[in-house]
Amino acid sequence: MKIYLTSFILFLMLFVFACSDVDQSNSDLPPIQPNPNGDSELALLMREMFDDGMRMKEQIESGDKLEVLAKFEKIHTAQATEPEKAASKKYKLYADAYLNMLEQLKVSSEKDTEILFQGLVESCMNCHRAMCPGPMVRIKKLYLKK
Ligand code: HEC
Structure with missing residues (x-):
């Protein structure tokens, strides 16, 4: 009985922590491990x-040539903390919008880089606004300053 209760509590905590995000970036303390059950494949991919x-962002702001890496297709298949969320039609559309922005950034000419990069960050924000608002505070830091 006790074991069941413990796993049930851990299970609940998983859901509570899945989309929460304590803003740790202004702190000198080591990062808090937000998910006691280990992080999902999708959470790790998101951090990447x-x-x-x-x-x-740093490349753009320092005027270096932008290198776009296309290695985030796994956004469609990575195991999420809440698998039913990532299996939804809504999630797939937002994920495609993000991958499209990444591709655009890759193929476009340098003069469009800044506007497309802002669009890329917006595509992160759009999905998060709709499905997982916790990390938005952190994601906003990606916007280029105007
Ligand atoms: C298609 C929807 C979608 C898009 C697009 C998206 N995210 Fe996420 N993101 C999620 C979901 C769902 C989670 C929760 C993952 C989990 O816990 O399994 C998440 C989690 C996160 C987290 C928290 C990870 C952690 O430490 O637990 C960060 C940070 C994050 N996303 C940043 C981003 C950034 C930056 C982008 C754009 C480059 C982005 N996301 C694009 C859906 C999305």
């Missing part, structure tokens, strides 16, 4: 997408 966004 964020880091890659930061890398591109």
